[in-house]
Amino acid sequence: MKLDSMYQDVILDHYKHPHGRGLRAGDAEVHHVNPTCGDEITLRVKLDGRTIEDVSYEGQGCSISQASASVLNELLVGKELAEAQRIQEQFLELMQSRGRIEPDDAMEEVLEDAVAFAGVSKYPARVKCALLSWMAWKDATAQALKEAAA
Amino acid sequence: MKLDSMYQDVILDHYKHPHGRGLRAGDAEVHHVNPTCGDEITLRVKLDGRTIEDVSYEGQGCSISQASASVLNELLVGKELAEAQRIQEQFLELMQSRGRIEPDDAMEEVLEDAVAFAGVSKYPARVKCALLSWMAWKDATAQALKEAAA
Amino acid sequence: MTPLPGLLDTEAIRKDFPILDRTVHDGKKVVYLDNAATSQKPRQVLDALSAYYERHNANVHRGVHVLAEEATALYEGARDKVAAFVNAPSRDEVVFTKNASESLNLVANMLGFADEPYRVDRDTEIVITEMEHHSNIVPWQLLAQRTGAKLKWFGLTDDGRLDLSDLDEVITEKTKVVSFVLVSNILGTHNPVEAIVRRAQEVGALVVVDASQAAPHMPLDVQALQADFVAFTGHKMAGPTGIGVLWGRKGLLDDLPPFLGGGEMIETVSMHSSTYAPAPHKFEAGTPPIAQAVGLGAAVDYLSGIGMEQIEAHERAITEYALGRLQEVPDLRIIGPTSAEDRGAAISFTLGDIHPHDVGQVLDEQGIAVRVGHHCARPVCLRYGIPATTRASFYLYSTPGEVDALVDGLEYVRNFFG
Amino acid sequence: MTPLPGLLDTEAIRKDFPILDRTVHDGKKVVYLDNAATSQKPRQVLDALSAYYERHNANVHRGVHVLAEEATALYEGARDKVAAFVNAPSRDEVVFTKNASESLNLVANMLGFADEPYRVDRDTEIVITEMEHHSNIVPWQLLAQRTGAKLKWFGLTDDGRLDLSDLDEVITEKTKVVSFVLVSNILGTHNPVEAIVRRAQEVGALVVVDASQAAPHMPLDVQALQADFVAFTGHKMAGPTGIGVLWGRKGLLDDLPPFLGGGEMIETVSMHSSTYAPAPHKFEAGTPPIAQAVGLGAAVDYLSGIGMEQIEAHERAITEYALGRLQEVPDLRIIGPTSAEDRGAAISFTLGDIHPHDVGQVLDEQGIAVRVGHHCARPVCLRYGIPATTRASFYLYSTPGEVDALVDGLEYVRNFFG
Numbered sequence A, B: 001m002k003l004d005s006m007y008q009d010v011i012l013d014h015y016k017h018p019h020g021r022g023l024r025a026g027d028a029e030v031h032h033v034n035p036t037c038g039d040e041i042t043l044r045v046k047l048d049g050r051t052i053e054d055v056s057y058e059g060q061g062c063s064i065s066q067a068s069a070s071v072l073n074e075l076l077v078g079k080e081l082a083e084a085q086r087i088q089e090q091f092l093e094l095m096q097s098r099g100r101i102e103p104d105d106a107m108e109e110v111l112e113d114a115v116a117f118a119g120v121s122k123y124p125a126r127v128k129c130a131l132l133s134w135m136a137w138k139d140a141t142a143q144a145l146k147e148a149a150a
Numbered sequence C, D: 001m002t003p004l005p006g007l008l009d010t011e012a013i014r015k016d017f018p019i020l021d022r023t024v025h026d027g028k029k030v031v032y033l034d035n036a037a038t039s040q041k042p043r044q045v046l047d048a049l050s051a052y053y054e055r056h057n058a059n060v061h062r063g064v065h066v067l068a069e070e071a072t073a074l075y076e077g078a079r080d081k082v083a084a085f086v087n088a089p090s091r092d093e094v095v096f097t098k099n100a101s102e103s104l105n106l107v108a109n110m111l112g113f114a115d116e117p118y119r120v121d122r123d124t125e126i127v128i129t130e131m132e133h134h135s136n137i138v139p140w141q142l143l144a145q146r147t148g149a150k151l152k153w154f155g156l157t158d159d160g161r162l163d164l165s166d167l168d169e170v171i172t173e174k175t176k177v178v179s180f181v182l183v184s185n186i187l188g189t190h191n192p193v194e195a196i197v198r199r200a201q202e203v204g205a206l207v208v209v210d211a212s213q214a215a216p217h218m219p220l221d222v223q224a225l226q227a228d229f230v231a232f233t234g235h236k237m238a239g240p241t242g243i244g245v246l247w248g249r250k251g252l253l254d255d256l257p258p259f260l261g262g263g264e265m266i267e268t269v270s271m272h273s274s275t276y277a278p279a280p281h282k283f284e285a286g287t288p289p290i291a292q293a294v295g296l297g298a299a300v301d302y303l304s305g306i307g308m309e310q311i312e313a314h315e316r317a318i319t320e321y322a323l324g325r326l327q328e329v330p331d332l333r334i335i336g337p338t339s340a341e342d343r344g345a346a347i348s349f350t351l352g353d354i355h356p357h358d359v360g361q362v363l364d365e366q367g368i369a370v371r372v373g374h375h376c377a378r379p380v381c382l383r384y385g386i387p388a389t390t391r392a393s394f395y396l397y398s399t400p401g402e403v404d405a406l407v408d409g410l411e412y413v414r415n416f417f418g
């Protein structure tokens, strides 16, 4: 059934048991909104040099946007910035593929649980849900870096 | 041929040889425009008590609007006001009939040459041309009466 | 099941709507419950559009040739039909716009540029309500920002109705305009017009009614409403997209300044100055939505043919049935009035803590089209402390069977996320 | 007659346009020479409209159900098509409006409400030309009235071209915006963009191009134009009524304030304040003309399929032929350029002192549809001391035979009033 391609067990698991939810100390905070559906996220990034020490967040939204934030936390915390950016870009590419990318082992190596979102990319209205936290993370990181540089 | 029902000889005659054209002294002057086609008329009314002493006019426009002003001049100058108003109303009715009124003898008695416009009433875009001078006359007369009363 | 009283012959009606035969997701017939967002269009309207383009298309008002005369007659004929549909005292009170949003912006801008006594400026107040569609909020926010006027509003009661307990404090001598929705697109609430109009008239404020969710569903009589302006939109009432209506009192339309400038709305133009055509043309700059007006005319004919009272009765029956059945669903909370009294055919709800986006997605997979989100009425969601709702909304072709499908679908949703 | 070089296969093309088989006045096939007012629509566009309404109709942007996703994809797909058609660097630079008039009003209003450096106010100047369509005059007159800015314009030469001899005096350091028509709908003149753009850029003024009579007839490349805004309208380019386009530079659309407020154009709304969606949505308040955008997309496909260069060549050939033949008619005076150089396919003329209204009427009786009047460009009539003109205008389906019919028709007119 087609629904299952969107609502993979991995996604539903993250949705029901989110990782790293809640706001903790950070170097920068952003608030992003998906005007289409009203999903919102407040997200903080804490850097330790070029390493991501923490990504904390709070928000409301559908299972896709919630699970995606949880996966992001799990995937990026502890990573080097460059590596994290590579992951973000690959996730973005996957989500914008309109279902045309079938994740292979190499991709799964990089994206881990996040490959479960491949099915979501077939639903244009939901792609933004999946990307909400990732766009917020990118924005917050840029701000944290700017602050650090200033 | 259908065109002949609009461009009756009477109309073409008035168009080529207009009556009372030119501006002469008056008690009130108005300027009316038909925005659809740019037809314009400047018209003056001179009253002598309750009698129409003169209707003088100048303007540019199509054969219908020009001929109609000429017919108006011929028909209304020298008439009592009440009689002129009756004529104006009957002409208005005829023009708004969308070709549904077939002028009879009684109507011809009142409207004389103006019955020739019956065919024009079938052409919605041209009805305003035929009415331009008549509306201007009504307006100018109202003003002249107001001035006289003041 | 015994048939509900007041139902239309939907079997016959549905044959007029080609899209209702559409199947989605491997052969499931679409259950279209998103009528508050936009309605479907009957064959009669589509035929009117085609006939216009295939036989009569021309630009209106300025032509002496046959096609231009026919197009003008069709366009102006549509105005006559719409005027009759809302019982307007004069056809010249019907202004065609592109949608209800433009209609409401048109009023707001006229009042911002008007002379006294209509002028909205820093010493005056604008009143709306907390249940407005964004299209009846943002234009007034913009007007308030641009003029310095103060924006005020009526709040909502817990059961989804307007809280008019502070009527006399909200609408005051400073109020220049009161704009409110007749039937809410999110709550379904049908608002009490009379009390508001009476108070507005007392202080000399103009009354604007957003009838976008009323015109499609019930008899609408602008004279009985006693409002000064009434806005609605074609695509929600079986008509095409790209056409809206603003009805306004003749005297007001004559007095108020134009908004958009251009062809069709002028009397005479020179480089130095221009004068304007009489209403309604003064407010219709540029080539109007000619085919769309013709289509709306056909829609109005179609709806009138069935009868607006009959449509209202049908929707009341469906709504009553749906309210009852939905309330059988565990964890389902209706946002808005829970009985069919003074209520339209849009029903918003939440389902436990399953996000509406997920509800909508899983319903869609079963062929059931509902809308999810804040429905362009985010303040309502804020008011009730919810992120969004799922909304099912009905029209003349909706059936009790479709309500049942929705309820079954919701059960499936609950299990899916259970 | 030897066939004209560059002609399209009109026999094939005309089969796509159902209305061209229409007969008027007792069986006369219509000779439609009123294309500058509005074009006819090919079957392909009508089919796209029907398919949209019969299979995909839903409101856009907010739905998770299949129909809403399809409608959104079709609507946004139309934006892609239009962006490609005018070589826009980004699809987000294409704003859908209801017609070119709204597009031009949108620019005028953005600039009136903008902050520096764009703001038009009493210390600044607006520049237009004497050959503008009323839709590119009145919005600027209104803006000038409302802001106190000064409205200036370029005059015309005796042979129907822009008089740019005072370029540096008309466009000055005070000029905030220069708005002019690319191809005149009354004179047919194709204006020299470069000189004006260069001077405008020198003083930092924004450039708005009214391409309503260009987009349908020739390749249009907004990047090559170097303008800041370009406006055009769907119904003149084989598309439906009810849809227009404003192309604007991304940076400008981002910086400038919204105009109409409502659904679709917001990011988030509370009763106290709102934020706006990024362009183009910021400028598309309310339910957009969805079906009309889809129809315009189909029109753009249709025109591109034939080739805009091919269409331009066809029209040049017809125009050249028509200019030659018309000048054989005694007492006929062409108002506008008399050769096909830098010229579009609309030809205005007077015929002795026979009023255009009479010319048009008698032509109509022979089945020939032309437009008569001031063509929403009254200042041009004033400039040339004429009350009105008769205008014949051509499109991709026009034939030399139709030009001949016009010329014969004019002979008949002369005899009729002779």
Ligand SMILES: Cc1ncc(COP(=O)(O)O)c(C=O)c1O
Residues within 6 Å of the ligand: C263, C285, C286, C287, C288, D036, D037, D099, D100, D101, D102, D133, D135, D136, D181, D183, D184, D185, D210, D212, D213, D233, D234, D235, D244, D376
């Ligand atoms: C040059 C020009 N500009 C603007 C317009 C206005 O277009 P619309 O009436 O579609 O707004 C027209 C057509 O009427 C035109 O010919």
Ligand SMILES: Cc1ncc(COP(=O)(O)O)c(C=O)c1O
Residues within 6 Å of the ligand: C036, C037, C099, C100, C101, C102, C133, C135, C136, C181, C183, C184, C185, C210, C212, C213, C233, C234, C235, C244, C376, D263, D285, D286, D287, D288
């Ligand atoms: C209550 C209400 N008002 C206004 C509107 C705006 O209508 P439109 O989007 O057609 O401008 C809508 C529909 O979206 C509505 O439901």
